[in-house]
Amino acid sequence: xxxxxxxxxxxxxxxxxxxxxxxxxxxxxxxxxxxxxxxxxxxx
Amino acid sequence: xxxxxxxxxxxxxxxxxxxxxxxxxxxxxxxxxxxxxxxxxxxxxxxxxxxxxxxxxxxxxxxxxxxxxxxxxxxxxxxxxxxxxxxxxxxxxxxxxxxxxxxxxxxxxxxxxxxxxxxxxxxxxxxxxxxxxxxxxxxxxxxxxxxxxxxxxxxxxxxxxxxxxxxxxxxxxxxxxxxxxxxxxxxxxxxxxxxxxxxxxxxxxxxxxxxxxxxxxxxxxxxxxxxxxxxxxxxxxxxxxxxxxx
Numbered sequence: 001x002x003x004x005x006x007x008x009x010x011x012x013x014x015x016x017x018x019x020x021x022x023x024x025x026x027x028x029x030x031x032x033x034x035x036x037x038x039x040x041x042x043x044x
Numbered sequence: 045x046x047x048x049x050x051x052x053x054x055x056x057x058x059x060x061x062x063x064x065x066x067x068x069x070x071x072x073x074x075x076x077x078x079x080x081x082x083x084x085x086x087x088x089x090x091x092x093x094x095x096x097x098x099x100x101x102x103x104x105x106x107x108x109x110x111x112x113x114x115x116x117x118x119x120x121x122x123x124x125x126x127x128x129x130x131x132x133x134x135x136x137x138x139x140x141x142x143x144x145x146x147x148x149x150x151x152x153x154x155x156x157x158x159x160x161x162x163x164x165x166x167x168x169x170x171x172x173x174x175x176x177x178x179x180x181x182x183x184x185x186x187x188x189x190x191x192x193x194x195x196x197x198x199x200x201x202x203x204x205x206x207x208x209x210x211x212x213x214x215x216x217x218x219x220x221x222x223x224x225x226x227x228x229x230x231x232x233x234x235x236x237x238x239x240x241x242x243x244x245x246x247x248x249x250x251x252x253x254x255x256x257x258x259x260x261x262x263x264x265x266x267x268x269x270x271x272x273x274x275x276x277x278x279x280x281x282x283x284x285x286x287x288x289x290x
Contacts, residue, residue, distance in 0.1 A: 010092060014070040017099075021066055024264075025059050031271050032055075038278045 055267060062260035068253050069098035084250045090226065096154045098254060102261035104147040104172075108214055110140030110265065111179070115207025118200035130196035131276035133203055134186065135269055141179045143265070148172050159224060167221040171213040178206050178213075192283070 005012055074084045074092060087094040117133035120126070151169065152162040163169060182202055189195035218225065246254060 010070055014067065017066055017070065018063070021063065028267060028271065029055075031275075035271060035274045035278065039274065042278055042281055 054263075058260065058263040058267065061256070062264065065098070065253060065257045065260045069095055069257060072249070072253070078247050078249070081249055083247075085245065085247050087245070090158070093154060093157055096150060098257045100147060100150040100154065101254070102258050103143045103150060104214075105258060106261055106265045107140045107144035107147055107175075108210070109262070110136045110143060110269075111207055111210045113269075114140060114203045118203035118207070121196055121200040122204075125193075127192065127196055127280055128277060130199065131280055132273055133200060135272035135276055137179060137182055137203060138272065139265060139268055141176070141183070144172060144176055144179065148176065164224070166225060167223045168218045168225040171217045175210060175213045178209065182206060 072082050072084055074086050074094070076086050078085050084094075114133045114136035117129045117136060121129035121133060148169070151172070155164060155166075155169070156162045159166075182199065185202055186195055186199050189198055
């Protein structure tokens with residue numbers, strides 16, 4: 001595995017970009033829920 | 045019908061779409077003479093560094109889209125005096141600034157590997173730096189005015205002026221002055237004067253992934269924008285309710 005990644009460093013970049021992307025999606029989902037809760041509490 | 049469309053899990057689809065685009069843009073091989081559908085052509089002088097276009101160009105495109113929509117909602121605010129338009133305009137400007145910053149950072153990382161330094165005061169870098177200053181000043185202006193209506197009016201006028209100036213910095217100046225930046229994708233006949241610059245020539249697969257990346261990033265921008273607008277609307281409603289109570 002280490003040898004494969006050393007020979008193909010682009011896959012390390014791919015891994016990092018995917019981690020960042022999933023973190024962004026997770027953060028947006030969390031924001032979505034929080035804003036939804038705020039909207040609900042505002043309409044009550 | 046529209047209810048059904050709204051009920052589609054578009055955010056899930058967007059997540060899958062963009063994940064696929066990221067994987068394809070970084071994992072598909074680059075070869076001198078592509079013979080299979082899954083191969084990208086090598087860009088002479090750029091090689092693997094050319095893959096930055098799948099991330100850098102969409103961020104730059106989104107900053108333009110955001111600044112234009114900020115201007116459009118600014119004009120709408122000036123015509124209708126509806127504070128919701130101010131929220132939409134400010135949300136778009138904020139995202140425009142974010143994507144402009146991302147375009148600057150991704151461009152600087154690319155410049156380090158291609159030109160040897162993160163920052164060279166190339167016309168592209170200088171013009172995007174001025175744009176960052178212009179839209180940074182927009183938020184300085186907003187934070188300096190406390191009265192909501194006055195702040196919204198001033199910000200709307202500023203967003204219109206900034207929106208008119210923006211194309212000159214984004215499209216005109218980098219094309220007029222000599223630059224080391226690779227030739228613009230949509231200007232195949234263009235040239236940067238006497239300086240030889242790499243020219244991106246995409247095959248169908250590369251173009252398809254690039255367009256898919258543009259679409260995916262635009263979807264992410266729209267998602268972020270709606271979240272900011274919804275949060276801003278809640279804040280606005282609470283502020284007006286507070287004023288009514290007083």
